[in-house]
Each structure stands twice: as C-alpha cells, then as structure tokens.
Amino acid sequence: AQSVAQPEDQVNVAEGNPLTVKCTYSVSGNPYLFWYVQYPNRGLQFLLKYITGDNLVKGSYGFEAEFNKSQTSFHLKKPSALVSDSALYFCAVRDILEDDKIIFGKGTRLHILP
Amino acid sequence: EPEVTQTPSHQVTQMGQEVILRCVPISNHLYFYWYRQILGQKVEFLVSFYNNEISEKSEIFDDQFSVERPDGSNFTLKIRSTKLEDSAMYFCASSDRRETYEQYFGPGTRLTVT
Numbered sequence: 303a304q305s306v307a308q309p310e311d312q313v314n315v316a317e318g319n320p321l322t323v324k325c326t327y328s329v330s331g332n333p334y335l336f337w338y339v340q341y342p343n344r345g346l347q348f349l350l351k352y353i354t355g356d357n358l359v360k361g362s363y364g365f366e367a368e369f370n371k372s373q374t375s376f377h378l379k380k381p382s383a384l385v386s387d388s389a390l391y392f393c394a395v396r397d398i399l400e401d402d403k404i405i406f407g408k409g410t411r412l413h414i415l416p
Numbered sequence: 417e418p419e420v421t422q423t424p425s426h427q428v429t430q431m432g433q434e435v436i437l438r439c440v441p442i443s444n445h446l447y448f449y450w451y452r453q454i455l456g457q458k459v460e461f462l463v464s465f466y467n468n469e470i471s472e473k474s475e476i477f478d479d480q481f482s483v484e485r486p487d488g489s490n491f492t493l494k495i496r497s498t499k500l501e502d503s504a505m506y507f508c509a510s511s512d513r514r515e516t517y518e519q520y521f522g523p524g525t526r527l528t529v530t
Contacts, residue, residue: 334517336517336518338521343523344523345420345422345507345521345522345523345524346459346507346509346521347521348518348519348520348521351517351518353517392458392459394459396517402447402464402471402472402511403449403461403464403472403474404451404461404519405461406451406458406459406460407458408457408458409458409459
C-alpha cells in the first residue's frame with residue numbers, strides 16, 4: 303500500500319531565504335506525486351505534480367519540486383520565500399497500480415518570518 | 417476559474433442524527449471524491465464516484481456513509497447516524513479524467529457532532 307511521510311511538523315524560514323519542505327513516499331509501482339497547500343479556512347489548493355518526464359517540476363507561486371526515485375523523495379522548494387507562503391503544505395501520492403485515490407502526508411506547517 | 421463549492425461551511429449536529437454534506441463539482445468533471453480531515457490529522461480518502469457508482473471506498477466508508485449524485489450538478493455525502501468520531505473537515509474533490517491525475521478540492525465542510 304502507498305504511503306507518504308512528511309518528517310517535519312513545522313518549518314520556519316526567514317523571508318527571502320530559500321525554503322524546502324520534505325516528503326518521501328512508498329508505492330508498489332510508479333508514483334504520481336502532488337503537492338497541495340491549505341491556507342487558513344480554505345480548501346486544498348493544487349500546487350504541482352510529477353507524473354513523468356523531467357525530475358524537476360514547476361508549479362504555482364514559484365514553487366518547484368524535485369522527484370528523486372533513488373531516494374523516493376519529492377521535496378518542495380522555493381528559491382525565495384514570501385510571508386504569504388505561510389500555510390499548511392501536504393505531499394500526496396497516487397500509485398498507478400492502484401485506483402485513483404490520493405494518499406496524503408500529515409502536512410507540514412510553513413512559517414515565513416518577516 | 418471554476419471551483420468546487422461545498423455547503424454548508426459548518427454543520428453542527430447531535431450524535432445519532434443524519435447529515436447530508438453537499439458539493440458542486442467543477443461542471444465538466446466526471447470523477448468525484450470525498451476526503452476527511454480530523455482536526456490535527458492528515459487528509460484521508462473516503463470514497464470515489466464515477467458514472468453514478470462508487471469506484472472505490474476506504475475502510476472508513478462503512479454502512480453509515482452513502483454518496484449520491486441526485487442531479488447533474490450536486491454530489492452529496494450522507495452520514496446516517498452520526499458519531500462523535502465523525503467530527504472532522506470533509507472535503508469534496510473532482511477531476512475531469514482519471515488520466516489528468518490532479519483533483520480539485522472544495523473549501524470543506526466542518527462537521528461537529530455533539
């Protein structure tokens with residue numbers, strides 16, 4: 303069965319600094335990987351996905367993520383953090399051998415300090 | 417930009433009562449999903465729905481739960497006899513094709529069972 307691990311409950315980054323939110327996954331077959339963001343009192347907003355092709359994928363709001371098959375990781379990155387990036391970030395995976403449900407990690411709260 | 421909408425935003429009910437949570441998926445989408453997020457925990461898959469039938473359900477989705485697409489626009493989740501542990505945020509999601517992979521989420525309904 304597929305699973306997702308987000309090892310950090312919270313990440314604090316100073317505004318303007320690069321940020322990384324970590325994610326590792328486990329699937330039987332090839333993974334489809336996603337990042338979603340949740341702002342306070344809002345739903346889950348899709349950021350980016352990896353399906354196939356280039357290991358570095360770019361998404362909304364300047365975020366990008368790098369798929370690393372050997373390390374089974376899909377870390378979310380941004381070169382220069384904004385205070386408005388402060389939110390709850392979820393990594394998610396879908397196993398192409400399974401049905402189309404998405405399995406979410408527990409989430410990482412990102413605090414960007416002004 | 418089209419959005420998934422959900423009503424109500426917050427529902428308070430007494431244990432043992434029936435509740436219906438409503439969702440309007442994005443209009444050209446064909447695949448529909450319900451997820452839930454117990455406070456402080458990760459987002460969990462409940463059920464997927466396609467072509468007027470359930471395509472997959474989790475072990476959480478027991479006989480107390482049912483889903484329906486009563487007309488061309490609404491997608492509902494019914495809990496027949498609510499329990500305290502049903503208190504959670506319930507998210508509806510939709511996607512246009514299974515191959516598109518990403519699912520678009522609504523803002524959620526917070527269900528409080530007292």
